[in-house]
Amino acid sequence: MQTVTLSGFAEPPRDSQVTFRAMLAAIAEPGLVQRVELALDAPAPLGRALASACLTLLDFETPVWLAPGIGKAAGDWIAFHTGAPLATDPAAAAFAVLAEGDDLLPLDRFALGSDESPELGASLLVQVRGVAADAGAVWFGPGIETTRRVAVDGIDARFWPARAALAPLFPRGLDIFFCAGDRVVALPRTTKVEG
Amino acid sequence: MTADGYNFGYLDEQTKRMIRRAILKGVAIPGYQVPFGSREMPLPYGWGTGGIQITAAVIGPGDTLKVIDQGADDTTNAVSIRNFFVRMCDVATTERTAEASIIQTRHRIPERKLAPGQILVYQVPIPEPLRWLEPRETETRKMHALREYGVMHVKLYEDISVKGRVSTAYDYPVLVNGRYIMRPSPIPKFDTPKMHRMAALQLFGAGREKRIYAVPPYTDVVPLDFEDHPFTIETWDQACALCGATTSFLDEVILDDRGRRMFVCSDTDFCQERREAGHRGDGGPNPLEEAAE
Numbered sequence: 001m002q003t004v005t006l007s008g009f010a011e012p013p014r015d016s017q018v019t020f021r022a023m024l025a026a027i028a029e030p031g032l033v034q035r036v037e038l039a040l041d042a043p044a045p046l047g048r049a050l051a052s053a054c055l056t057l058l059d060f061e062t063p064v065w066l067a068p069g070i071g072k073a074a075g076d077w078i079a080f081h082t083g084a085p086l087a088t089d090p091a092a093a094a095f096a097v098l099a100e101g102d103d104l105l106p107l108d109r110f111a112l113g114s115d116e117s118p119e120l121g122a123s124l125l126v127q128v129r130g131v132a133a134d135a136g137a138v139w140f141g142p143g144i145e146t147t148r149r150v151a152v153d154g155i156d157a158r159f160w161p162a163r164a165a166l167a168p169l170f171p172r173g174l175d176i177f178f179c180a181g182d183r184v185v186a187l188p189r190t191t192k193v194e195g
Numbered sequence: 196m197t198a199d200g201y202n203f204g205y206l207d208e209q210t211k212r213m214i215r216r217a218i219l220k221g222v223a224i225p226g227y228q229v230p231f232g233s234r235e236m237p238l239p240y241g242w243g244t245g246g247i248q249i250t251a252a253v254i255g256p257g258d259t260l261k262v263i264d265q266g267a268d269d270t271t272n273a274v275s276i277r278n279f280f281v282r283m284c285d286v287a288t289t290e291r292t293a294e295a296s297i298i299q300t301r302h303r304i305p306e307r308k309l310a311p312g313q314i315l316v317y318q319v320p321i322p323e324p325l326r327w328l329e330p331r332e333t334e335t336r337k338m339h340a341l342r343e344y345g346v347m348h349v350k351l352y353e354d355i356s357v358k359g360r361v362s363t364a365y366d367y368p369v370l371v372n373g374r375y376i377m378r379p380s381p382i383p384k385f386d387t388p389k390m391h392r393m394a395a396l397q398l399f400g401a402g403r404e405k406r407i408y409a410v411p412p413y414t415d416v417v418p419l420d421f422e423d424h425p426f427t428i429e430t431w432d433q434a435c436a437l438c439g440a441t442t443s444f445l446d447e448v449i450l451d452d453r454g455r456r457m458f459v460c461s462d463t464d465f466c467q468e469r470r471e472a473g474h475r476g477d478g479g480p481n482p483l484e485e486a487a488e
Contacts, residue, residue, distance in 0.1 A: 013203040024253065117336075119230075142415075143222075
């Protein structure tokens with residue numbers, strides 16, 4: 001049997017910097033849609049933004065948990081290109097990668113960090129159907145001047161109350177990047193969502 | 196072309212990934228100090244290694260970099276760091292605050308209001324605001340975790356009871372997003388109010404102490420004070436001798452041994468722009484004239 005592993009970044013220093021800046025801008029201003037416009041041929045179900053985020057942030061230091069929807073081809077691609085150890089327990093992972101349709105819940109199966117080391121709370125990289133600005137729920141908090149409207153399409157409605165239930169645990173919490181195609185929107189633990 | 200044999204931005208890719216992860220967590224938890232594996236840099240600790248590592252992890256070919264040291268673009272530290280990034284990244288540089296996408300700074304915030312999308316990188320010597328009150332890192336981590344900040348208020352209170360006012364003039368402790376007490380790096384307290392709800396992203400790097408922290412745009416940054424002793428900033432009864440500005444932070448320049456002095460803007464770009472727009476100061480005392488006895 002023959003397998004073909006698709007290539008990663010064409011020029012890793014440049015491509016990872018471009019991706020990181022999009023993600024930094026996304027998390028600095030939650031709800032703003034950023035684009036990762038790189039020609040990256042990643043296996044389904046990984047979209048460009050999600051695949052680029054994996055190559056930019058994951059390495060041997062970051063245990064990653066792959067949701068069932070990621071599948072073998074994409075999982076092998078992530079493992080091959082990043083060298084990240086695959087966690088079998090989501091609580092042991094620094095990053096979790098979820099495909100569209102994967103169950104985000106329950107959220108407390110992911111690492112939330114501790115009060116003394118809240119940075120150990122996991123980052124979730126989530127493939128969704130679509131992200132759009134100026135529609136949907138109202139977001140506010142650090143990085144948002146007044147409020148921002150953001151629509152995240154294709155996630156379970158029960159996610160929002162479950163996430164809101166984590167807010168009292170701050171500074172513990174989860175930081176989430178929603179990716180759709182080449183678009184990315186970040187939802188850090190400080191952002192409050194209404195409606 | 197960047198220098199032969201070096202990766203873009205000097206740091207290797209694994210180091211950049213580690214720093215980038217720390218930055219993202221820092222932004223997600225405003226004011227919280229994220230530990231990171233600070234690397235040896237080709238200049239000594241205390242010269243801005245934390246800021247340089249952040250800039251190196253953030254910068255790309257499309258960026259325009261400005262570096263200031265105490266407000267000035269033309270001091271040794273600023274020139275050296277700027278040249279370092281020209282050699283390591285071949286990026287465009289500028290002295291104009293408005294034209295820069297990344298501004299690395301030691302001890303000042305530019306006078307010009309920063310715009311959305313700009314990134315301000317601070318060089319931080321001591322990141323822990325509670326360090327002089329509690330030397331043990333294990334304890335200060337607990338104090339931050341429990342939001343146990345009484346000791347800081349006691350310190351400020353003791354200042355007032357002994358000296359009549361808070362004596363901290365720079366690196367004034369601030370409360371970020373209502374949660375973490377943070378050192379804003381040794382900026383004069385004149386600059387502290389500029390951090391409050393700033394449109395630009397603020398990143399802080401402490402190389403020797405191996406900490407990264409951040410303040411996202413539009414985030415509350417409030418100096419600690421008391422109702423009956425509110426926070427105040429420095430004022431001057433002079434204007435800048437070169438550009439006549441009355442609203443900027445002024446440096447005192449000693450002219451001779453007879454006590455003559457002049458005051459000029461600390462922010463060289465701000466002063467230059469004002470002079471180009473036709474503003475003039477009184478020029479200060481003429482050093483060639485004999486001082487009046």
